[in-house]
Amino acid sequence: MTSSVPGELPPTSRPGRLGVGVVGAGRVGAVLGSALRAAGHSVVGASAVSADSRDRIDALLPGVPVLEVPAVVERAELVLLTVPDDALAGLVRGIADTGGWQPGQIVVHTAGRYGTAVLEPALRAGAIPVALHPAMTFTGTSIDLSRLVGCPFAVTAPAPVLPIGQALVVEIGGEPVALPEEARPLYHAALAHGANHLVTLVTQAMRALARAGVDEPGRYLTPLLTAALDGTLRDGELALTGPVLRGDAGTVAEHVASLVALAAEDPGLADLPPAYRTLARVTTQRAWAAGRLTDATAELLLDAVADAGAAGYDAAPAAVGQRGALTEDVAPTPAAAPDAVARDRAGAGPVLVRSREDLRAALHPQTGTRAVVMTMGALHEGHLDLVREARRRADHVVVTIFVNPLQFAPGEDLDAYPRDLEADLAKLAAVGADVVFAPDPQTMYPDGDPSVRVEPGPVATRLEGLTRPTHFAGVLTVVLKLLHLTRPDVALFGQKDAQQLALVRAMVRDLDLDVEVVGVPIRREPDGLAMSSRNAYLAPDQRRSALSLSAALRAGTAAAAAGPEAVLAATRAVLAAQPGVEVDYAELVDPETMEPVPAGRGGRALLAVAARVGSTRLIDNAILDLGE
Numbered sequence: 001m002t003s004s005v006p007g008e009l010p011p012t013s014r015p016g017r018l019g020v021g022v023v024g025a026g027r028v029g030a031v032l033g034s035a036l037r038a039a040g041h042s043v044v045g046a047s048a049v050s051a052d053s054r055d056r057i058d059a060l061l062p063g064v065p066v067l068e069v070p071a072v073v074e075r076a077e078l079v080l081l082t083v084p085d086d087a088l089a090g091l092v093r094g095i096a097d098t099g100g101w102q103p104g105q106i107v108v109h110t111a112g113r114y115g116t117a118v119l120e121p122a123l124r125a126g127a128i129p130v131a132l133h134p135a136m137t138f139t140g141t142s143i144d145l146s147r148l149v150g151c152p153f154a155v156t157a158p159a160p161v162l163p164i165g166q167a168l169v170v171e172i173g174g175e176p177v178a179l180p181e182e183a184r185p186l187y188h189a190a191l192a193h194g195a196n197h198l199v200t201l202v203t204q205a206m207r208a209l210a211r212a213g214v215d216e217p218g219r220y221l222t223p224l225l226t227a228a229l230d231g232t233l234r235d236g237e238l239a240l241t242g243p244v245l246r247g248d249a250g251t252v253a254e255h256v257a258s259l260v261a262l263a264a265e266d267p268g269l270a271d272l273p274p275a276y277r278t279l280a281r282v283t284t285q286r287a288w289a290a291g292r293l294t295d296a297t298a299e300l301l302l303d304a305v306a307d308a309g310a311a312g313y314d315a316a317p318a319a320v321g322q323r324g325a326l327t328e329d330v331a332p333t334p335a336a337a338p339d340a341v342a343r344d345r346a347g348a349g350p351v352l353v354r355s356r357e358d359l360r361a362a363l364h365p366q367t368g369t370r371a372v373v374m375t376m377g378a379l380h381e382g383h384l385d386l387v388r389e390a391r392r393r394a395d396h397v398v399v400t401i402f403v404n405p406l407q408f409a410p411g412e413d414l415d416a417y418p419r420d421l422e423a424d425l426a427k428l429a430a431v432g433a434d435v436v437f438a439p440d441p442q443t444m445y446p447d448g449d450p451s452v453r454v455e456p457g458p459v460a461t462r463l464e465g466l467t468r469p470t471h472f473a474g475v476l477t478v479v480l481k482l483l484h485l486t487r488p489d490v491a492l493f494g495q496k497d498a499q500q501l502a503l504v505r506a507m508v509r510d511l512d513l514d515v516e517v518v519g520v521p522i523r524r525e526p527d528g529l530a531m532s533s534r535n536a537y538l539a540p541d542q543r544r545s546a547l548s549l550s551a552a553l554r555a556g557t558a559a560a561a562a563g564p565e566a567v568l569a570a571t572r573a574v575l576a577a578q579p580g581v582e583v584d585y586a587e588l589v590d591p592e593t594m595e596p597v598p599a600g601r602g603g604r605a606l607l608a609v610a611a612r613v614g615s616t617r618l619i620d621n622a623i624l625d626l627g628e
């Protein structure tokens with residue numbers, strides 16, 4: 001592993017300097033190799049297949065020998081793998097198979113979507129794995145070197161090695177940002193959506209502008225697009241201007257008509273009208289969800305987009321899989337409800353309604369039975385199980401999404417509670433909800449906090465009620481209101497919130513409500529963690545600690561035959577053994593009254609646990625049979 005580059009000292013004779021080998025001298029490899037060299041390291045070899053790569057080595061890494069991959073790996077102390085994403089895993093394995101990796105060798109790859117798991121074969125041979133990804137687009141020329149200065153780099157590596165990756169980035173002028181392994185695919189998707197799709201969007205705009213007779217569309221667009229981009233990067237959606245925000249539905253309709261006419265003339269722009277309509281619709285929905293458009297204006301805009309052409313591209317996200325080719329040949333789907341909001345989603349996704357009036361209008365045409373699933377959004381498969389069960393039990397399914405302030409005490413996570421209406425709608429479209437009622441607090445509580453509330457009684461004072469004394473009054477009050485507003489035959493609730501389910505059943509019984517309450521089993525992640533919207537708060541190490549809740553329930557359940565005391569001892573022992581988990585309660589109770597099960601009692605019992613992992617409060621439970 002010594003340098004043989006003319007004019008450079010061997011790396012070992014220059015303290016702290018490494019011999020760098022570049023495998024895959026594409027744009028990124030050549031540029032990073034050159035930057036590492038400028039930082040004082042030696043580039044001891046580069047592999048290059050294409051003529052372009054060889055030219056790049058000549059230009060950016062002059063004097064560096066072009067070698068076969070095994071020779072590069074053999075002589076390098078730091079191997080830079082800059083091959084295409086899909087080739088990376090095979091390359092790392094291949095080098096491992098031939099015994100190429102060396103103990104202590106630093107192996108760096110730059111594939112955005114991977115962390116270091118892909119480098120496992122090198123790690124097994126004793127190498128030090130690091131994943132670096134510059135959030136930058138490269139030309140493969142020396143211009144890129146200046147772009148590295150201040151460029152953010154995602155750095156993923158096992159904790160003890162992270163400083164090595166961060167130091168390398170700092171050396172070449174970049175800004176390291178540590179990113180956990182499991183976040184890499186999402187991180188990369190976000191970059192691709194922002195940067196790569198921007199290219200598609202701007203290209204379409206340039207081509208349309210050229211067809212409108214503007215000579216240098218790129219130059220013409222530069223000030224406008226630069227201002228829009230700067231504004232968005234600074235202020236997010238608040239930077240939005242233009243006809244959607246002004247509510248100019250007529251203008252939007254005319255845009256679509258002119259783009260459809262253009263696409264008919266220029267087959268190369270057949271994808272422009274559907275792209276425009278999709279983005280106009282999404283822009284409308286986001287502005288509306290942010291409260292910047294009234295219901296009526298949003299409806300007019302959606303109507304303009306939907307009326308202006310065929311419906312194939314205007315379907316909600318769940319219909320994506322049915323769309324097929326990028327043409328306008330999909331027949332309009334018949335409307336399921338009379339208003340424009342409904343028409344926009346017809347045949348594809350649920351009707352989204354935000355006001356009481358719109359809810360009434362959406363429910364009015366429904367004949368047959370109706371089920372309701374009440375949620376606070378940030379939907380996961382557990383929620384969707386409820387919707388699937390609702391589908392099986394009724395002709396129509398209404399899902400409510402409302403983060404109910406009444407059930408949060410001061411200091412709880414009301415403001416931080418995850419909200420993503422757009423993603424929720426896509427998921428609900430996929431499982432076949434008909435109507436989504438997503439009111440804001442003002443709609444649910446127009447006069448502020450209600451003075452008349454449901455009194456949940458003693459069951460609400462136990463378990464959750466010990467630390468959240470007002471919680472269930474808030475829950476039952478909103479459940480009762482939503483039952484009145486949606487008038488269902490069946491209402492579905494998750495066993496995950498066992499005490500809530502018991503209280504809803506009690507309310508329905510005690511207040512003579514005419515609705516069937518159905519409980520749905522807990523949906524878990526493959527490793528046992530009960531699904532919860534709050535799991536999103538957990539850092540990776542906390543998520544591992546959180547597994548002790550389900551593990552404790554399994555231990556308790558396994559001890560059922562030995563009686564209540566054994567169940568509790570087994571459950572609490574598992575929880576106590578897990579650092580970072582602060583237990584709130586671990587109790588074995590009657591599933592209806594939530595009263596502790598006395599020693600020696602048989603029959604069904606609810607084993608319920610609640611614990612704080614970091615600042616996240618998690619609950620889980622299991623029903624078990626204590627025998628005769």
Ligand code: AMP
Nearest residue numbers: 374375376382493494496497522523531
């Ligand atoms: P939330 O949005 O947390 O208020 O939950 C809405 C409904 O989904 C409630 O009836 C919950 O009990 C239910 N639910 C939440 N998580 C799960 C899960 N992991 N499995 C089954 N049901 C769940």
